[in-house]
Amino acid sequence: MILAIASGKGGTGKTTVAVNLATALARPVRLLDCDVEEPNCHVFLDADAETSEAIGVPIPVVDEEKCTACGACGEMCQYNAIVSLKTKPLVFPELCHGCGGCARVCPEGAITEQDRPVGVVETAHVGQLTFIQGRLNLGEPMAPPLIRGVKRHLRPDEINVMDCPPGTACPMITAVRGADFVLLVTEPTPFGLHDLSLAVETVRLLELPFGVVVNRVGVGDDRVHAYCDREGIPILLEIPDDRRIAEAYSRGELVIDVAGDLRERLVGLFETVSETVRKRFQESLSHDRRDT
Amino acid sequence: MKLCITAEGGTLESAVDPRFARAAQFIIYDTETDEWQAVDNTQNLQAPSGAGVQAAQNVATLGVGVVLTGHCGPNAFRTLGAAGVQIIVGVEGTVADAVAGYKAGNLNPTEAPDVQGHWM
Numbered sequence: 210m211i212l213a214i215a216s217g218k219g220g221t222g223k224t225t226v227a228v229n230l231a232t233a234l235a236r237p238v239r240l241l242d243c244d245v246e247e248p249n250c251h252v253f254l255d256a257d258a259e260t261s262e263a264i265g266v267p268i269p270v271v272d273e274e275k276c277t278a279c280g281a282c283g284e285m286c287q288y289n290a291i292v293s294l295k296t297k298p299l300v301f302p303e304l305c306h307g308c309g310g311c312a313r314v315c316p317e318g319a320i321t322e323q324d325r326p327v328g329v330v331e332t333a334h335v336g337q338l339t340f341i342q343g344r345l346n347l348g349e350p351m352a353p354p355l356i357r358g359v360k361r362h363l364r365p366d367e368i369n370v371m372d373c374p375p376g377t378a379c380p381m382i383t384a385v386r387g388a389d390f391v392l393l394v395t396e397p398t399p400f401g402l403h404d405l406s407l408a409v410e411t412v413r414l415l416e417l418p419f420g421v422v423v424n425r426v427g428v429g430d431d432r433v434h435a436y437c438d439r440e441g442i443p444i445l446l447e448i449p450d451d452r453r454i455a456e457a458y459s460r461g462e463l464v465i466d467v468a469g470d471l472r473e474r475l476v477g478l479f480e481t482v483s484e485t486v487r488k489r490f491q492e493s494l495s496h497d498r499r500d501t
Numbered sequence: 502m503k504l505c506i507t508a509e510g511g512t513l514e515s516a517v518d519p520r521f522a523r524a525a526q527f528i529i530y531d532t533e534t535d536e537w538q539a540v541d542n543t544q545n546l547q548a549p550s551g552a553g554v555q556a557a558q559n560v561a562t563l564g565v566g567v568v569l570t571g572h573c574g575p576n577a578f579r580t581l582g583a584a585g586v587q588i589i590v591g592v593e594g595t596v597a598d599a600v601a602g603y604k605a606g607n608l609n610p611t612e613a614p615d616v617q618g619h620w621m
Contacts, residue, residue: 296584
């Protein structure tokens, strides 16, 4: 099972939920930190990287002897990463998404591809966790290829918990795509509600099953609850605004044992989600049978 | 000579837009005939990334010889350079001021981009 922890707004508690859930299950779990621009699961885990793999984006290299300056490559590129103004093409590596289209359309076969490194994927073992994180190079804007590199470590027949990037742009979509279930973490504030509603629209477009975790309940107002009620979105967990949680978090410690029954409630959350995923899977099987 | 002056509006009285690629309008001014036209740049203004390269291509296609603007980043600079377009940065005031300054020979081309790129 692949469980994605995401949110529209940053700083709502994705990492707190991901790390504490993965640990609370007390069984083998793969924890993947896909927030490659700012991976921070490691702060809460005493992990030393055991393997490190460089990830790159294939960028075009032009053989100027073969190039006839026809401009086909520039017309193909939607990101202005390769430009030909009736001249030999200019390449802008940081704009290139690595689709390979320019090499394919070049009638002269003048374009080959060469990897431009964007970051690393590291793995480690901590207790029963297999921990995988992506670390984007400083100043590097191209996160999705590295997120895909992290996701190659998913094992769908095991329990996978993914800490996803915030927002609703390419990095978030790259991370949540293909998940069996998405947990959207929010806080009960106007900003939390606004960005939650964007995230809900996004996961609905991607047709992913999802539920909400409300963190820091007690601050703000009840508009997030009213919104979920109105939209028929299940609130699967509420974490109180508790000073003990904030203190443990600020020391880089797990919070499952400092605040009441959070450990048990995280395990309960996981069981609920598993049940939903199982039911959906069985329904899809019976649909398939009906179709054939 | 065809000039491209980046502008916040579509007239000669409009202020020079300090940004090249994300300017609201390009005023294309022919110094020989004193004819001019405004070219909307809204689409580029909202591009997530690659605006510098795209704007430079658009300007080059319009047959512009010199760009007058506030600032120019590295990607736009490189693309304009490849197309043989000169760049003058640090231009202020109205579009009409910029044209007058150019005609009087008070404005000099720059040799390097004066700001960093800021793609997403």
